Amino acid sequence: MVKFLLFICTLLILDCGAFQGQSSKHSMASPVPFSKGINFSSWFEYIPKSASEIHNRYNEQDFADAKQLGFDVIRIPIDFYSFTSGAPDYQLDPLLIKLLDMTVDWAEKHQIYVIFDFHPENQPVIDNSIRDFLLPVWQQMAESFKNRGEYVIYEILNEPHGISAKDWGKIQGDVINAIRGIDQNHWIVVGGTSNNSINALFSLPKYADKKLLYTFHYYEPYIFTHQGVDSLTNLTGVPFPYEKSRMPSVPTDLNGTWAERTIKYKYFYEGTGKALERKIKNAAKFAKKRNVPVFCGEFGALNRYSLPEDRVTWHQYTREALEKNNLPWLKWSYYDCLGIFNSQLDGVFRWASPGDINIDLNIELIRALGLTEIPQRQREAVQSSFSIFEDSFSRGVSIYYPMENTVNLFYTPAAEGNYAIHLGDLHRIDDRWDGLVLMLSVMDLSYLVENGYYLEFMARKEKPFQIDVSFYNFQDNINWKKGFAVDDEQIPPDGRWHTVRIPLEDMQTWGGIDNDTFQYVQALDEIVSWTKINMLEFIAVQEDNSIQDLYLDSIRITR
Numbered sequence: 001m002v003k004f005l006l007f008i009c010t011l012l013i014l015d016c017g018a019f020q021g022q023s024s025k026h027s028m029a030s031p032v033p034f035s036k037g038i039n040f041s042s043w044f045e046y047i048p049k050s051a052s053e054i055h056n057r058y059n060e061q062d063f064a065d066a067k068q069l070g071f072d073v074i075r076i077p078i079d080f081y082s083f084t085s086g087a088p089d090y091q092l093d094p095l096l097i098k099l100l101d102m103t104v105d106w107a108e109k110h111q112i113y114v115i116f117d118f119h120p121e122n123q124p125v126i127d128n129s130i131r132d133f134l135l136p137v138w139q140q141m142a143e144s145f146k147n148r149g150e151y152v153i154y155e156i157l158n159e160p161h162g163i164s165a166k167d168w169g170k171i172q173g174d175v176i177n178a179i180r181g182i183d184q185n186h187w188i189v190v191g192g193t194s195n196n197s198i199n200a201l202f203s204l205p206k207y208a209d210k211k212l213l214y215t216f217h218y219y220e221p222y223i224f225t226h227q228g229v230d231s232l233t234n235l236t237g238v239p240f241p242y243e244k245s246r247m248p249s250v251p252t253d254l255n256g257t258w259a260e261r262t263i264k265y266k267y268f269y270e271g272t273g274k275a276l277e278r279k280i281k282n283a284a285k286f287a288k289k290r291n292v293p294v295f296c297g298e299f300g301a302l303n304r305y306s307l308p309e310d311r312v313t314w315h316q317y318t319r320e321a322l323e324k325n326n327l328p329w330l331k332w333s334y335y336d337c338l339g340i341f342n343s344q345l346d347g348v349f350r351w352a353s354p355g356d357i358n359i360d361l362n363i364e365l366i367r368a369l370g371l372t373e374i375p376q377r378q379r380e381a382v383q384s385s386f387s388i389f390e391d392s393f394s395r396g397v398s399i400y401y402p403m404e405n406t407v408n409l410f411y412t413p414a415a416e417g418n419y420a421i422h423l424g425d426l427h428r429i430d431d432r433w434d435g436l437v438l439m440l441s442v443m444d445l446s447y448l449v450e451n452g453y454y455l456e457f458m459a460r461k462e463k464p465f466q467i468d469v470s471f472y473n474f475q476d477n478i479n480w481k482k483g484f485a486v487d488d489e490q491i492p493p494d495g496r497w498h499t500v501r502i503p504l505e506d507m508q509t510w511g512g513i514d515n516d517t518f519q520y521v522q523a524l525d526e527i528v529s530w531t532k533i534n535m536l537e538f539i540a541v542q543e544d545n546s547i548q549d550l551y552l553d554s555i556r557i558t559r
Helices: 002-025 060-069 094-110 130-145 165-180 199-203 258-270 273-290 308-324 363-368 446-450
Strands: 036-039 073-078 113-118 152-155 187-191 212-218 294-299 329-331 386-390 397-399 406-411 420-426 435-443 454-460 466-475 478-486 498-503 508-514 533-541 548-558
Touching: 060 094, 073 094, 094 113, 094 130, 113 130, 130 152, 130 165, 165 187, 165 199, 199 212, 199 273, 212 273, 273 294, 273 308, 294 308, 308 329, 308 363, 420 435, 420 533, 435 466, 435 548, 454 466, 478 498, 478 533, 533 548
Parallel strands: 036 073, 036 329, 073 113, 113 152, 152 187, 187 212, 212 294, 294 329
Antiparallel strands: 386 548, 397 435, 406 420, 420 548, 435 533, 454 498, 454 548, 466 478, 466 533, 478 508
């Protein structure tokens, strides 16, 4: 009996040892350190052409708001091509590093991860030469942030395409090694070719590094998520999920294309919740097969031409499929036509203006994403002074791009404080002039007009020219212009700073622009209110095509 018991114990010990050995050999990968997040787009990518043009499209309040909504990670797309000295060293602009360092301060304060994502403008096709750019750029980034806390994450390249999986796999491995030669602590995000497709994950090499996060993007079915844009410009009304009675006819320009084939023969099974989950499961299969952490770095659907309820449904199906398969996610994006705010839907160039989580959230979409609902209140008329620019733009203010002239938002010396705005290369272009166009969160200024408030700013110039200062009010699908001409008497061309005060009540309606046709509409001053102001512009007006410079500072509404 004793021998039998000893035999059984020996088997148990051997079995346990075998199990422990297997566990050590196939230990589970570290989990993704976040669960749900958002992309802060059009901040360091697409729009800026230099670090001096970076404005505070987002600020610390957006980090706090994102945390309140339930996000624990923010992805910051950066077009590094815009911020280097060029070949061969590709030195990063110190101002860019300073601004990114500021975002890390906010991230650490609010305990939210930031992913620094190399996100080239228009996602150009890449080849093997990109290695010469990636290595020095990511070595500089690693050197700059190696001593920051755990909340910093590096993403080597957004949506690589045009290069073979084998070549990209090797280049990506070289960049990993270059970063690790400097920074051994922070997570690195890696992805496959074909624009970070799920299937491309399986073609990646088995990297030895143990602190990698594998990413993919998801915008399927594309014919729903991107209807009305790119090659699908004339296609609208595609439903989700598929309903035969609601399917639109095929536009003539799509005859014979993949879109026509999808609409007629594929969408009935591709446009379903089951199809979404079936494809997303492949990412979970990759995670299990490789024993690596995987997350979805982008997903979203445009709000322009899909029905709001269909868009909400698509987001809910996709989010639930990701979470069912234990795949953390980041939505694209916070603002713009793929964002989470209602103001992006009104067709008044709202892509450029921030929303407000207290009055502007798309609550149905927030629910579909499983986020924290914020009680909404009505927008009220502004009843006190406020700043537009003092060292930086105030919350709710951003630049409308593109512009022909150059912009430096960190010009020194300033009239007051640390920074002023320098507008360079201002000149006439056909029948219009250059200047500065600021997008404002829609606001009601009627109380301020009625109670004697002013638009006040400081300006200087070296040459004589007129400055047209205008607010735009959106009404009846027309952007009405409330303007005032500032001449050389008010701002002498002497290179010195001068203070300008324009009574709001003195600004006159100069006509409007139809938001659909972009045609001029004759002024009807008696019907144009101040209740939906959405833009402010400073335009340099001169008779000839000479080049001008204009400097602005301390822009505010005050008494």
